[in-house]
Amino acid sequence: MGEKVSRRDYLKVLGGTVGGLVVGAAIGYFAAPGKVVEKTVERTVTQTITATPTVTLTTPAKKVELPGWQWGAEYEAVNKALETIANEWNAAHPEAIVKYTIFPELTEVEYALKVRQAAEAGKPPALFYMTNTTILTDLASDGYLEEPPSDVLDAVKKAIDPAFHYMLNMYSPEGEVKPYAGAVTIGLSACALYYNKRLFSEVGLDPNKPPQTWDELIDAAKALVKRDSTGKMIRAGYSVRRGGNPGGIGEKFIPFAVGNGAKIIYKEGNKWYTDINEKPVIEAAQFLYDLIHVYKVDDLEFPSWGYDPWLNETCAISGPLGVGFITNVQSSKPEMLPYVGVTNVPSPGGIKTACSFGDLNVIAVCSKATKEQKEKAWEFIKFFNSPTNIRRISNDIWNWTPYKDSINNPPFSTEKAWQELNKVLSNVGRPHIVNEYGPGWLTLTYTLGENLKRAFTKEVSVKEALDRTYEKWTEYMKTLKFYSG
Amino acid sequence: MHQKRNITPWLFIAPSLAIFTTFHFFPLAILIYASFTKWNLISPPQFIGLENYLKVISDDLFIKSLFITITFVFTSIIINVILSLGIALLTEKPNSKLATLCRFIIFIPYVLPDAASAGIWNLLFFPHPSSPVNVLLSQLGIGWQGWIEDKNLALPTIILYYIWKNVGFSTLVYVAGLKAIPKIFYDAAEVDGASRLDTIKYVIIPLLKPITLFILITSLISGWQSFTDIFVLTKGGPGTATTTLSIYIYHTAFGEGLAGRAAVAAIILFIITLALTIIQLRYIKSE
Numbered sequence: 001m002g003e004k005v006s007r008r009d010y011l012k013v014l015g016g017t018v019g020g021l022v023v024g025a026a027i028g029y030f031a032a033p034g035k036v037v038e039k040t041v042e043r044t045v046t047q048t049i050t051a052t053p054t055v056t057l058t059t060p061a062k063k064v065e066l067p068g069w070q071w072g073a074e075y076e077a078v079n080k081a082l083e084t085i086a087n088e089w090n091a092a093h094p095e096a097i098v099k100y101t102i103f104p105e106l107t108e109v110e111y112a113l114k115v116r117q118a119a120e121a122g123k124p125p126a127l128f129y130m131t132n133t134t135i136l137t138d139l140a141s142d143g144y145l146e147e148p149p150s151d152v153l154d155a156v157k158k159a160i161d162p163a164f165h166y167m168l169n170m171y172s173p174e175g176e177v178k179p180y181a182g183a184v185t186i187g188l189s190a191c192a193l194y195y196n197k198r199l200f201s202e203v204g205l206d207p208n209k210p211p212q213t214w215d216e217l218i219d220a221a222k223a224l225v226k227r228d229s230t231g232k233m234i235r236a237g238y239s240v241r242r243g244g245n246p247g248g249i250g251e252k253f254i255p256f257a258v259g260n261g262a263k264i265i266y267k268e269g270n271k272w273y274t275d276i277n278e279k280p281v282i283e284a285a286q287f288l289y290d291l292i293h294v295y296k297v298d299d300l301e302f303p304s305w306g307y308d309p310w311l312n313e314t315c316a317i318s319g320p321l322g323v324g325f326i327t328n329v330q331s332s333k334p335e336m337l338p339y340v341g342v343t344n345v346p347s348p349g350g351i352k353t354a355c356s357f358g359d360l361n362v363i364a365v366c367s368k369a370t371k372e373q374k375e376k377a378w379e380f381i382k383f384f385n386s387p388t389n390i391r392r393i394s395n396d397i398w399n400w401t402p403y404k405d406s407i408n409n410p411p412f413s414t415e416k417a418w419q420e421l422n423k424v425l426s427n428v429g430r431p432h433i434v435n436e437y438g439p440g441w442l443t444l445t446y447t448l449g450e451n452l453k454r455a456f457t458k459e460v461s462v463k464e465a466l467d468r469t470y471e472k473w474t475e476y477m478k479t480l481k482f483y484s485g
Numbered sequence: 486m487h488q489k490r491n492i493t494p495w496l497f498i499a500p501s502l503a504i505f506t507t508f509h510f511f512p513l514a515i516l517i518y519a520s521f522t523k524w525n526l527i528s529p530p531q532f533i534g535l536e537n538y539l540k541v542i543s544d545d546l547f548i549k550s551l552f553i554t555i556t557f558v559f560t561s562i563i564i565n566v567i568l569s570l571g572i573a574l575l576t577e578k579p580n581s582k583l584a585t586l587c588r589f590i591i592f593i594p595y596v597l598p599d600a601a602s603a604g605i606w607n608l609l610f611f612p613h614p615s616s617p618v619n620v621l622l623s624q625l626g627i628g629w630q631g632w633i634e635d636k637n638l639a640l641p642t643i644i645l646y647y648i649w650k651n652v653g654f655s656t657l658v659y660v661a662g663l664k665a666i667p668k669i670f671y672d673a674a675e676v677d678g679a680s681r682l683d684t685i686k687y688v689i690i691p692l693l694k695p696i697t698l699f700i701l702i703t704s705l706i707s708g709w710q711s712f713t714d715i716f717v718l719t720k721g722g723p724g725t726a727t728t729t730l731s732i733y734i735y736h737t738a739f740g741e742g743l744a745g746r747a748a749v750a751a752i753i754l755f756i757i758t759l760a761l762t763i764i765q766l767r768y769i770k771s772e
Binding site for chain 1 (some may be wrong): 500525526528531546614628629631634635720724726736742
């Protein structure tokens with residue numbers, strides 16, 4: 001059993017401990033160095049000292065970090081250019097260091113969720129760098145994006161070709177379309193079909209007369225398809241996107257539907273509607289289904305989609321794909337460049353109703369960042385939009401951007417493939433830009449893609465797939481305040 | 486007599502209890518709550534009662550994904566158990582360097598990260614005439630196959646992958662089990678004139694029953710929940726040919742933004758896994 005402690009001894013120990021703590025704390029307080037003043041004065045102070053010459057004292061500006069959250073991996077060349085620009089800025093502006101963090105493992109929805117959580121925790125990014133604007137559209141309509149100051153906006157509008165000014169726009173929380181993007185690093189995702197001119201000549205098609213209508217695409221693809229002696233496909237005439245990220249399937253389908261007169265999502269009065277299971281969309285989906293199952297220009301088991309099959313000539317016509325297609329050919333297999341033919345996404349009405357699908361990679365500023373961070377972030381964006389940097393992210397590395405300095409100069413103004421692409425972009429007029437479809441677009445295209453792939457693999461009928469899409473779209477849209485009001 | 490309450494054991498378990506509550510019970514409670522709401526993971530959830538349950542149960546894709554999961558889990562487990570037992574019997578020889586090397590090679594896929602091993606598999610079985618497996622098939626006179634792009638072959642390819650990945654671990658456990666069988670049983674069988682097949686049938690398999698049950702339980706749980714490999718290999722496609730329950734949950738929550746519906750599917754997955762585990766544990770107890 002333990003020894004009993006008397007009350008007197010207990011009080012002695014307790015009193016000694018408390019007294020010691022008090023004395024110790026007092027000594028510590030008086031012996032401690034003076035408090036470091038964290039508040040720094042940002043302006044230059046001129047102080048005159050009596051009877052001595054005037055001395056100028058400059059207090060250092062407050063340091064801010066500009067965390068830039070990047071979603072999606074860019075082309076290596078673009079990444080390098082971005083890094084060079086950030087490094088140069090950092091060397092010249094040690095008081096505002098830009099630091100990109102890439103989140104390759106996160107889905108777009110997870111990224112948006114992370115931004116919201118970081119903002120709630122008081123640690124939001126200062127800059128957003130996105131390889132698609134669908135997430136930014138969601139964030140803009142939720143109030144996470146800062147509107148550019150007028151001088152930044154004027155500068156970027158001056159630098160960008162007027163035909164593409166609207167691409168900076170997104171929906172505000174109040175439902176107004178406003179510019180939110182400050183810089184553009186690459187442009188337009190699903191905007192054109194890329195065909196192999198050499199293969200066109202080989203099968204007796206005119207390489208300078210690409211398909212413009214659905215019927216012409218069927219005829220060309222039928223002529224280009226190639227099978228071995230056992231009947232197995234060795235070259236697809238045209239590739240229908242039906243695998244990979246479902247969002248991509250939906251996104252690549254939209255230009256066909258819009259080219260056939262679909263509105264996809266639209267507002268009448270104060271209400272939002274969708275025609276995703278109506279005639280123009282059903283016809284477009286049926287057309288792609290028929291290319292696989294009726295005209296057999298593509299086999300489900302044959303890997304025909306993407307850059308590699310086109311480069312390896314196991315697919316003759318690819319797309320809709322973004323402007324980066326030509327950049328990719330240039331960097332991966334430049335000897336194929338002379339064979340790159342570019343045409344608009346065919347539609348029943350030809351060029352008149354053709355559509356492309358715009359999705360710019362942009363830099364924007366987070367509205368939840370601190371005032372100092374936001375000011376410096378816009379300064380960085382101004383620096384980013386300088387002619388030297390535009391050249392770096394576009395002309396030097398064959399990366400199409402809508403900057404006037406870029407598209408009006410080589411290689412975009414001289415190389416045949418780029419010229420054809422520029423013609424396609426001007427042909428289709430105003431491309432359908434995801435930013436202006438409103439928030440949730442990413443989720444909506446995902447659902448569409450998920451159902452389309454079921455239709456393309458004959459699990460459900462085209463109509464059934466689009467009815468399911470409609471049901472899920474309307475349910476999802478009801479969860480968004482933007483659409484439901 | 487009033488018994489004094491001893492808090493010492495509680496203090497010892499408090500840290501793990503706190504972790505368990507934070508990372509297991511709390512998310513489970515959120516999951517159950519979410520299943521009664523309309524929620525896109527971003528906007529605030531809205532309570533809708535049993536609507537999600539009715540929608541999920543009547544969703545043909547959910548039913549299909551349930552059947553795909555059952556087919557995937559049971560086929561792969563049965564083949565895995567038979568194959569690993571066979572390999573263990575063939576490579577159990579003590580002091581054989583060749584046997585050790587074989588076991589080592591078979592074990593390698595198990596220690597690889599899921600994404601890396603799925604990536605390797607993707608290269609081997611790439612649906613193109615030039616992929617290594619297709620080249621081999623062509624040389625054998627069998628035409629090249631679409632594997633994960635072929636809706637009839639995609640699930641068998643995934644099952645094959647799962648076996649390739651896990652057979653090493655099961656083999657290792659079986660080898661350990663074989664080594665634990667006392668020599669006296671083999672001697673007795675030999676005295677009785679039992680052939681090698683008889684020894685396997687009447688001595689080895691019955692004595693390895695606890696090992697087999699252990700492999701069954703662990704494989705069943707991991708099989709039901711398997712996600713990364715399938716996601717990397719097929720994303721649930723072509724079409725929905727390899728959409729297991731976990732892939733269905735992912736698509737519904739993070740793709741289609743219907744987290745309430747996904748929560749219902751997750752609860753059903755949880756109940757099935759729990760029920761199977763309880764059944765197996767009861768069986769072990771009764772044995």
